[in-house]
Amino acid sequence: MKKFFLLSFILISTSGFAQIELRNGFFQYKEVFVDTDDFQSDYLEKLEKAVYEIPKDSPLRLQVLNDIGYYYHTRNLNVALDYIELGLEEARKKKDFYWEGRLMVSQGAILLRMEELQLAEYVLREAILKIPESEAWLLYTNLSYVYERKGLLGEAFVYASKTLEIGEKYGDNKAIAMAYSDMSNLFWKQGKFDAALNYGLKSLELFEKRGLKDLDYDFTLHLVGQFLVDLERPKQALQYFQHSAQLGERYGFYNNLSDTFIALANLQTKMGDYAEAQLSGLEALRYAELLNNEFMIMRSYMALGKVNNDSGDYLQAANFLETSIDAVGENFGDKFYLSLVYEELSKSYEGYGEFQMALVASRKSDELRKEVFTGEAEKQIALLQTEMDVTQKENTIKLQEAKLDSQRILQIFYRTLAGVLIIILFLLYRVFLRKKKYSTLLEKKNEEKEFLLKEIHHRVKNNLETISSLLTLQIAKIEEPKLRQIMEETYTRVQSMGMIHLSLYKEGNLKDVKMKEFFKGLGRFILDTFDASGRIKFSVEMNSLELDVEAAIPIGLIVNELISNSLKYAFPNQQTGQICVSLVEKGGSLFLKVSDDGIGIVENYPVQGTGFGRELISLLTRQLDGKMTLVNESGTEFNFEFVLNKAA
Template sequence: MRKIFLVGFFLISTVGFAQIVLRNGFFQYKEVFVETDDFQTEYLEELEKALPAISKDSPLRLKVLNDLGYHYHTRNLNVALEYIEMGLEEAREKEDSYWEGNLMVSQGAILLRMEELKLAEYVLKEAILKIPESEAWLLYTNLGYVYERKGMLGDAFVYASKTLEIGENYGDTKAIAMAYSDMSNLFWKQGKIDAALNYGLKSIELFEKRGLNDLDYDFTLHLVGQYMVDLDRPKDAIEYFKQSVQIGERYGFYNNLSDTFIALANLKAKMGDFSEARKSGLEALRYAELLNNEFMIMRSYMALGKASNMAGDYEDAAVYLRTSIEKATTNFGDKFYLSLVYDELSKSYEGAKAYENALNTSKISSRLRGEVFTAEAEEKVAVLETQMQVAQKENTIKIQEAELSRQWVIQVFYLTLAGVLLFFLFLLYRVFLKKKKYSSLLEKKNEEKEFLLKEIHHRVKNNLETISSLLTLQIASIKNPDFQQIMEETYLRVQSMGMIHLRLYKKDNLKSVEMKEFFEGLGKFILETFDASDRIDFRIRMNTLELDVDVAIPIGLIVNELISNSLKYAFPRQKSGQICVQLDEKEGNLFLKVSDDGIGIMENSTTQGTGFGRELISLLTRQLDGKMTLANEAGTAFTFEFLLNKAA
């Protein structure tokens, strides 16, 4: 069954409570006492406020109605029954047998506490086929309560055993804890205090492991406190009662509060503190009347009567006890508690020297006890207890055998794993040796290749320097100015490529060029060549950026052409100015900008020089799959965009 319900509901406003919250049109519900106990007494009122906003078509509505009905039975039985009947009507309209079954279980629990034992038994048995076996433990728990109230303790023990079986089969901690709690109560009623305490403490341990302070944990604390009273351990009893009262007051468990104050009344009377005993008895009566539970009212009057007997107030005791019997009515099914009331009334009559009445009430008490504690019931409980102990021992043996088998399997597994690991390590070592040998060979070959590559760059650099020297000699002998200019431009281009190979030769990385340093060297060289270092401010605006040599050479040639053109045409008559180079990488693209603040390029102007420089720039731009943009404002600015991956 789902623990968190997310149900669509189209409302503009937001409604929020501790357990149920409407966020963004969806209800989020943390099931009370299943997923959370982080709330206070008003949790039922909060669920009531949320209910009208939940559509009848929503599966959450039936869940909330069931929770309201079940948990309201700890405060007001009539209100609880109203919610359950509303839920049953809606479940049957929708033909939802699952929720019909769950609501019938809650209905049975409420009818039981309203003293409708026959009707409760009928409803619970009708629900059996509607509930999945894994969730049937609450149904069997309440059936056990019905038979307990009827005084049929053997049958009650049968249903507690069924609850335990379901809990163990499905690993349900709550079901196991409930079964132990119910068994402890049944043992207590039979006077087997040691067995009762043993099962009660086992139940508390499981409830605390579960980590939720719910109704049943609260009641089990009360039970163990009662056992401590019978074992004459009042300090321990008071501690358990305090815990029970604290939980009961936080969540409004009126039935448990009434139970615990009844037990406190008995304890205080036993300790001789009759004033406190009377206060506790009246507090128990107050909660019982708030709950409108005749059974709890009857027991509260019995506790007041018992305390008065122990104080020697026999007349008051008789009044309380006769009132208790009146509350029980003729159809009262719990013969165990009825026998206790008649027993106390017999003591009152005896104390008041009304011996005939004492004898008659004593006979009634004995008859009722005889009907509860029959030999058949004793035998049934004893057989079931023996079967359960045998089953637990067999289960313990099976667990031990399984543990031994598991340990043997683990040992074999570890030995096998160790063998596999050793073999694997041996293989790894062999592979390591081969890889080491291969790596050494590769490293040697790589060193040889790097040496050869450096040598190539060195020779290319030397060849380019030789070409540059030849060009210098040729330029010096040329008389034609135009031809001389062409040769000078060629000289600069050769020098640009030579500078790249020089940097590759001098550094460890033979595949890439750091462009900022390259541009600085290139700009300085060109300015010196044109004798413009003093009048031109050359600036590089970029961070360090390394490019592959196949990209660096074309970009270097483009920048060389543009700087040379700026020096030749942008600053006539030895005019001063500024040239700026900027190269950035952004999102896989290269952005190059070469600008000057010279005279700019006039519109419709004819191409100066041979035009080879522009053709070269255009060719190199296409080579790098780029595009060029010219801006002619406050000088000249050439902007390029290259696809870096394509360029590389």
């Protein structure tokens, strides 16, 4: 939409200003991302030069000041705030309440990104009465961001719903797209990745219909990429991140670029590409520091901490994560992200042996999560989502009824038939509503059960981690070797069970354990525990296989015992060697093999240790209705066969 203003003065030559021109006595201004997407690196500099040639009594001056300030927040928050405050001063002198309100919305958006959450909320609420309802969607969008950053997800969803309501009422696709984008982010924070992806894709579809690839379109691309990562679709996620980065670099959206490189670092870490992940994390930090945004700086350091945690450099990870917390302070408003930092920090401390500090960090993470994910917020969002869905269905029905009315006026001959059809449709609609209500109730109950089951696994995992930490602290104080060995064996058994529950909690599949990934993690843990990673090669030779938790735990404990025994007895005097584990399903049975190329078991050699490990293996084998055979050639090989209906 082009803006024209009649001027009573002669403006300087406009050849240098592609966005502002004087033509035939009228002043023409192309709004970026409304009339054009020509937002190149020099766009803001051109507007800065042009604005001082516009008389202070021209309403165009306030609009240009607002645009400069709003879009500068993608590059320099302090410069952005200076222009907005200049515009507010001039608007108040002229008593222009409309532009005062618009400028206050931009001021609130900038203060939000400067982490001034209370002040941002105050400014936005003051602006509500100053601008017309049709243009208030950006105000409510930023209020939603404020509450999201405070960890009040229920209230955030209320304001996102207001944005959607305004968009639908006035047919504003940009407002609807913004609402869907915001809702997708809120669903993601709740762990509802499918719903998040659905709303994110709906938002992108509306943005693309507008044909203008702006800041908010770029951010939504990043969000959809993040949802795909959590849904285990990394290749698709990478495409969205690359598209987002291209737009960010084209337009200079430093905040979006920092967001995208953080997501890329997390994805590359998940894929095991730690070198590239480190570079992405540093790139995210560079853009965050250019923007001088504490929140983005905090998240960039968190991403770097995660990279180093996953690559095994726990001390460096702890340094990054502690810097992340220092960047915003322990009382930072966004408790969701702060909880994630403490969760990673707990892993770092545990990684280099500071178990007491790890326990404190883990508890802090849990406390922050409980403040964010309250039952009240969950109910509030669910209720608003239901109301929103019902409203959209009612609007669709009204449109259909209007079309039927038009047909009845044009075609009198079909009145009777149309009446019958309406009655039938009404009855079918009533049946549909009843079925929908019943289906929604069942779905809600299933979600509640799934949430409770996930919470149980999470709590079991946390409790087992606490027990492991306590055992570690106790082991450090035991000097008697045999008792120390017993406690260490108990520690590895507890960790084995804890890894099962961690797998269930992280993967999102609350019933089945991915055994290949579990064995790999268990092997790494035991080798690290025995300080044998450098001399013993551990391999898992099997295809992907999932077992339910009732079978996975006893099989995991058996493998734990056998790997531990191999490390203790099969390779004396720091010998090198290898240990191999495999588990296959065949003919209604499970076949487990654990082998090593060590010295083997000497005949008639007395039982070493307490003998409890052998008793435990025998007991667990009988529990799974299995049998064990031992091959003592070129090392030791234990073979187990379990009946599948018992083991699985």
